[in-house]
Every structure is written in structure tokens, then in C-alpha cells.
Amino acid sequence: HSSNLIKYFTGHKMPVKKAVFSADQSFILSVSEDGTAIHWEVSSGKIISIIALKNNKILSAEYSIDGKNIITVASNGEVNIWDANTGKQIIDFTINEKGLNSAIFNPNGKLICTISDNGSVKIWELNSKKIQSELKGYTKFISSTRFSPNEKNVIITSDSTADVWDLSDGKQIFSLVGHHDAVNFAEYSPDGNRIVTASSDNTAKIWDAR
8 A cells, every 4th residue: 555645735935833634624724834824625725714923923723623713822922712714813812921832622612721831731711711720740841731522631741641630620630650751642532531642762552541
């Protein structure tokens, strides 16, 4: 079996750092060093919307689960929510935090999780723009964070461990310990019963999340 190129997308002016599918696989979202994010239609390869800020670069971008909204983090710590189809800003708020680098939606789109280079992890209520909880204890770089499908937990990877937190009380439930180098990413299975971790020790591991 040989890999065949299905489609390519051009529109960014500088290298593309990241590209992700929407949940229904109808669209992709790309982030470039040119400071923009582009929302593309997969079937036609057409640009649906370009997301850009006047005075700051977009560092990261993620879809909401339904694919209707996009959340971005800018170089000045600004977090914005955009309508994916129109590219118009829906919600914005500035988090005065050094090194803010990414933000994700929870499955129902009512909460977001932000992470910073300094180890700060915060859960925010989107409508009120207030902090629901702060998950403390990290001093090293946080490589990833993901909400569980049932929205009750969040998993955070930092150094050589992956930690699962309870969002109802903001307390750590357990840690997945067994990798011998940095854990770069962790993700729940769709049913939430398992967690897969990817590490710089050249391994990926599956864990029981229950």
C-alpha cells in the first residue's frame, strides 16, 4: 500500500505549525507562523474564513466539538472565540498571564482550559469569564491538556507524568506514572474509559481511566 496525496491547501504566507480536523471531518483548521488561523472546507479546499488580529499573532487555535466555533490564543495573552463560518469574533477576554500558549473547549463548549509556559492551568466559565478552578502544582512546561468526554475530568501532561483532575473540586485524582521521559500528549478514548499517552521515551501507552 502506498500513501496517496488527497488534497493540499495553500493560503498561509509562512510555515504552517499545526492543522486539525473538525469532529465531523468536513473542515480543517490551520495555524501558521504568519500569525493567522485559516478555516478550510475539506471537500473543495476553499478557505471559509481567515482569523487574524491587528496587532498580535495567533499562537494556537482549536475547534469546539460541534465545529461551529474556534478558540484562539494570541501572543499578548488574549483569548478569543470566533464564529468558524464568518470569522467574526464572538467573545474576547485578555488574561494577563505571561506565557499563555493554548486554550481548549470542554465538550459542551461552556468551559475552557488555558495553559501557560509557567505551569499555570485554569478552568474558565466562558459566559461569565470567571475562573472556575485553578489546577496548581506545576512548575515545569505543560505539554497538553484534554477534557474527558463526560466533562467531569481533565488530564494534564507535564514532565514524565499525566495527571487526572476532578473538575468538581479542583483536586488531583491520580497520576499515570511509567514513562521514562517527557509525556508529550494524552487523550481520552471516545467512551472516556481509557487514556493514551505519547512520550519522548519512544513509547505510547494505554491506561485504564476508570
